[in-house]
Amino acid sequence: MMPENNALLRAASTALLVIDVQNDFCPGGHLAVAAGDAVVAPVNAMIDIAENVVATQDWHPRGHSSFASSHATASPFDTMEMAYGAQTLWPVHCVQNSTGAAFHPGLKTEAFQMIVRKGFRASVDSYSAFFENDHKTITGLDGYLRSRQIDRLVLAGLATDYCVAFSALDAAALGYQVSVVMPACRAIDLHGSLAGQISAMQDAGIILLDHVPT
Ligand SMILES: [Zn+2]
Secondary structure (H helix, E strand, C coil), X not given: CCCCHHHHCCCCCEEEEEEXXXXXXXXXXXXXXXXXXXXXXXXXXXXXXXXXXXXXXXXXXXXXXXXXXXXXXXCCXXXXXXXXXXXXXXXXXXXXXXXXXXXXXXXXXXXXXXXXEECCCCCCCCCCCCECCCCCCECCHHHHHHHCCCCEEEEEEEXXXXXXXXXXXXXXXXXXXXXXXXXXXXXXXXXXHHHHHHHHHHHCCCEEECCCCC
16 A cells, blocks of 8 residues: 555655756756746655655757757657657757756755666667667666665656656556656646646556645
8 A cells, every 4th residue: 555645755665756857848948848947846845855866867969869950851849750669859958968958956966866867879769767768778777776675656857748757657567656746747748748648647557646745
């Protein structure tokens, strides 16, 4: 049985998984999510009480295949067929070592016990914290969590309908008990993607919390 919300984050077997709270996904960034910076305060509040905190960081080389500018005739938000399936093309964002790839300056990054960088391979994107977009190449996060006997995850960050949802769905498929803190997430919402991913997460047994655990 799931512990009460107020004990969930304090449990040794639970990790808070902070997804991509980076400058480029916040207002003023290259792939800004509306009010993306509004997640910083609730994420910090959870960091204050969480026993375990893990973060992801989108981390692309220049000319990454997920950038529209890397393809002759493509525009941002087009869909392109890659070797591994359909891929949305994005504006250039989260280039390695750039200011845009840095975590939001207000985020309590000192609490991060592990940072999983993703999207560093030029030819494949990675929305999920667990698998790259080919759904086969692992990031290593599952092994890290299992070796620390962590079996419950609380997710927050950016963006609800892409990296948060893909991470939550993979986590549920891998057998973790998963909660997503909706007030600590913000969405891109491209072509109804938010509603679709909310349904998918509910169907997978993921708990969508409408409040921030305290
Ligand atoms: Zn990216």
